[in-house]
Amino acid sequence: LLRICMGLVPPTTGTVEIEGQELSSANAARLRLKMGYVIQEGGLFPHLTARDNILLVARHLKQEAEASAYLRDLANLAKIPGNCLDRFPAQLSGGQRQRVSLLRALIMRPGLLFLDEPLSALDPLIRSELQEDLRTICRTLGNTVVLVTHDLAEAQFFGDEICLMRDGQMVQRGTFADLFSHPAEEFVSRFVQAQRGISAMPATAFIH
Numbered sequence: 001l002l003r004i005c006m007g008l009v010p011p012t013t014g015t016v017e018i019e020g021q022e023l024s025s026a027n028a029a030r031l032r033l034k035m036g037y038v039i040q041e042g043g044l045f046p047h048l049t050a051r052d053n054i055l056l057v058a059r060h061l062k063q064e065a066e067a068s069a070y071l072r073d074l075a076n077l078a079k080i081p082g083n084c085l086d087r088f089p090a091q092l093s094g095g096q097r098q099r100v101s102l103l104r105a106l107i108m109r110p111g112l113l114f115l116d117e118p119l120s121a122l123d124p125l126i127r128s129e130l131q132e133d134l135r136t137i138c139r140t141l142g143n144t145v146v147l148v149t150h151d152l153a154e155a156q157f158f159g160d161e162i163c164l165m166r167d168g169q170m171v172q173r174g175t176f177a178d179l180f181s182h183p184a185e186e187f188v189s190r191f192v193q194a195q196r197g198i199s200a201m202p203a204t205a206f207i208h
Helices: 027-032 050-054 058-061 064-077 080-084 092-105 125-142 152-158 178-180 186-197
Strands: 035-038 112-116 145-150 161-166 169-174 203-207
Touching: 035 092, 050 058, 050 064, 050 080, 050 092, 058 064, 058 080, 058 152, 058 161, 064 080, 064 092, 064 125, 080 092, 092 125, 092 161, 145 152, 152 161, 152 178, 161 178, 161 186, 169 186
Parallel strands: 035 112, 112 145
Antiparallel strands: 145 203, 161 169, 161 203
16 A cells, blocks of 8 residues: 555556645656655664765755754654764664654655554564654644554554555544444454454554
């Protein structure tokens, strides 16, 4: 689903629209500048400092000066100490690396943010802290966020709207209360009751 949203895989049917424009191979590169993407475990380049990782795209687009000024505000919002920005990924904790990855996705001020299980590799305490901060950051900046997670509790925490999928098909879309009180089919009931017991089927949380 995320690959389709970013124009990396064409949909077999239907279309993807970004700000009223249909996403196509012709405009995908331009529209991707309106998107931020955080992959599992961050995906930072090990030979670059945190700062250089964050500013990589801005430097490529010749917008480094503006992005560097914005980085100060983002770092404060994400609770990243200034001295961490000059460290290499191996010198950062898991939580710090994910915060850096988030800043890299946000530095070009995207309206859309795609998160692919960004907290799955963290220990429970760090994960809980980062969940709170991530929700605050996204609501403060006003991004529309698509978060993919296998954890329904996490989807409930983040999502204004939850889309439960199975075998590439949408089974039900709505709030957690909708899924809990008005399941569309037996699979939804079993998924909700099991909570984290079923890990093979991802849920997608939409944050507006």
